[in-house]
Amino acid sequence: MQSGKLPHRITIEYETEGEQDQVTGYVPIIWTEFAKVWGKLEALSTKDQLQAQAINSSMTARCKIRYSSTASQINSTMRVLFRGKYWKIDGDPIPDNESGLEWLTLNLSEGESSWQQST
Template identity: 30%
Template structure:
């Protein structure tokens, strides 16, 4: 597998619990922390605008392919990705794109209802 096809710097972040609780015992202080900084191949698809509940909702989607290794295989939809200065939500579970399990693909989404 050639490294030249992974041109984008990717930041995968995961929420970390600081252990702090509010007056009712609910966790507070969840912070996004760096989980991994791999390189990837990102392909953004055209955004879609639609009206939902009287508000303009614009979403963009994309796919991100990276080399598969044990740490990346633990990434879930609870994590997030930063590419090209924008945060993307991971939609669904990662899939392997080849029989050799050397490459992993994520479906990403950003945008939504404008407040």
């Protein structure tokens, strides 16, 4: 896949537990960078959004990234950060139809409202 077709710098993050507060016992959730990858993030068309809703999916965007051994470890427990906005990965990445080793497609939905305040 040509690099010009993937113009966006995308950050993938995963969730970890922080240190427990000794007074309250609260264990904070910390998002840690997993990888920065080149990709192309696009909003879904109205037609595609309606089709997603028909199968009870809240998917609103799609992101295509280059396949790599690191990218192959991305899963639906992670999130995407792009232009200051967080996106939830809706299901596991989908490999390309040819070899399965060229690119992965991440189906995305709006991130949790608490994520938008965590920066």
